[in-house]
Amino acid sequence: MKDKVGIVLAGIGGFGNNYVNSLLDYKGEEIFEIRGVVDPRPEGCRRVNELKSRNIPFYNSIEQFYENGNRADLAVISSPIQFHCRQSCMALSHGSHVLCEKPIAATLQEAKKMADERDRAGKILAIGFQWSYSPAILALKQDILNGLMGKPLRLKTMTLWPRDYKYYKRGWAAKIKDASGNWVLDSIANNATAHYLHNMFFILGDKVNTSLRPEKLEAEVYRANKIQNFDTAVIRAHSGNVKMLYIASHAVEDNFGPVFCYEFENAKVTYDENGTREIKASFGDGTVKKYGDPTKDIMRKLSVVIDAIEKGSDFVPCSIEAATSQLLCINAIQDAVHEEIPQFPKELTVEDKNLCGGGPGIYVRGISDLLKKCYEGWKMPSEYDVSWAKNTGMIDLRHYDNFIGWK
Structure with a gap:
């Protein structure tokens, strides 16, 4: 035994x-x-x-x-x-x-x-990026590696998840540093929806357990809540000719997403958590391939690791190397904005005693519509002539290997 x-x-x-x-x-x-x-x-x-x-x-x-x-x-x-x-x-x-x-x-x-x-x-x-252990995601990635989709062209994802005041009362939630001065850098892009930023890099990795490294990015991060870090983020990353757009906000009134659309030479891969919850690749010849629901067993990561230990294997789909591209983006953005996170205009913020069926919270009037417009147009808020929008400008990641930080 x-x-x-x-x-x-x-x-x-x-x-x-x-x-x-x-x-x-x-x-x-x-x-x-x-x-x-x-x-x-x-x-x-x-x-x-x-x-x-x-x-x-x-x-x-x-x-x-x-x-x-x-x-x-x-x-x-x-x-x-x-x-x-x-x-x-x-x-x-x-x-x-x-x-x-x-x-x-x-x-x-x-x-x-x-x-x-x-x-x-x-x-x-x-x-523990759970989608990286999902049979649906791993099957899609294998088809990409095998060349079925052709070259990647552009990828986008969006998640709008309201969070009430209680969510931010956890001691480290949305903190840049903790009380002892340790870096935390918790944010919507580094916690609740980090999976969807990571997943774009993960499926484009040149091996099952690697991710594509972005070469440059630009970002717009904002906050509606009285927190240290941001609750809304739009990030556009580039690697070679591939463009990746990530949109996420907690400062919204209603749940939407995650959704994604990954465009390749031969197919368009889509997912809508509000719809069928099924990853689907639609090819130019009219054929469709379905991969299943990536949320079906979010704790599969635990059984995968236990199984590897039992078999004496050192292989896991989401190695530290595979997860680094997401952290690279987070560190670069934080170094670009420091703690000077732009606040949404006060006149746009609305307090809701029952935010999305939860407790009291805050949302930004019109932000959901704007972010959905950005998603459809593959654009940043600042490209729609929004007066309060602030872009970091393009950040070169090719030689960025360490978080600089500030006192």
């Missing part, structure tokens, strides 16, 4: 609840066991009492877990962004494989440190 894969969970609140649910609700052969939970405030987990009833030990820090002589085959890091690097490196140095939630970390320097520690340890370091 094979040994069970021992797992330590770091961060069980927020998205960490999904990992807890996946492990506690697992119905198959018992191939793993939870050996510890790391969270100084575990009450954020909806099933904390169930974990405790199983006599699973709790720790305030990942250092405390390992210092007590514990071992884990896999550390699942689902803590706030500023802890990803330290916790991942600690786990790797103690012989654990790591599945770290997206994004990799706050800065490119931290990502490099994590990759170096992975190489020294000879362990897996997977990043």
Whole structure:
């Protein structure tokens, strides 16, 4: 009988609840066991009492877990962004494989440190961009690699998700730095909708587990909420002749998306979460190929990593190299704007006591229509003669490898 894969969970609140649910609700052969939970405030987990009833030990820090002589085959890091690097490196140095939630970390320097520690340890370091583990996305990517679609021409994606005031009351939400001065750089493009920025680069990678690196970008970032960082972003990236447009906002009244449209020489690939929830490639000869729903099993990443550990493989679809292009964009934009995030005009902001069926929040009048217009026209807000729009100008990424930051 094979040994069970021992797992330590770091961060069980927020998205960490999904990992807890996946492990506690697992119905198959018992191939793993939870050996510890790391969270100084575990009450954020909806099933904390169930974990405790199983006599699973709790720790305030990942250092405390390992210092007590514990071992884990896999550390699942689902803590706030500023802890990803330290916790991942600690786990790797103690012989654990790591599945770290997206994004990799706050800065490119931290990502490099994590990759170096992975190489020294000879362990897996997977990043949890869930679409990169989806059979639908992986099948699409394989067809692109095989040349079925022809050369990529232009790609675009948009997600409009309202977020109420409560969303921003989490200690690190929309923070540039935390109270201790650690970089966080949390934003709509580095958290809730980071998947869709990453996915454009991921499907154009030259291998299953790599991503295309953008060569330049321009961005427009804004905030409606009283937060440090931005809640709305429009990013247009370029690599060679390929153009990629990403649009996202939390400062909207209603949910829309994600949607995407990826144009190639031979086909147009589309997805609409408000529609069929199915990725579809439409070819010039009238034929259509369907790939399925990329949201069907968002926690497949966990089973993929556990399976790799059991098989002694070091291959995972979303390696740290595959995830770096998204972080590259985030760091470059933050270096361009610093903390001077443009505020939407006050006269356009509306307070809603029941924002999109949730709690009290704020949205910007007309922003949804403007962003949808940008999506249809492949343009930035500033290209529609919007008086408040501010563009970063083109940022050269070819030699950008480190986040510069500011005091």
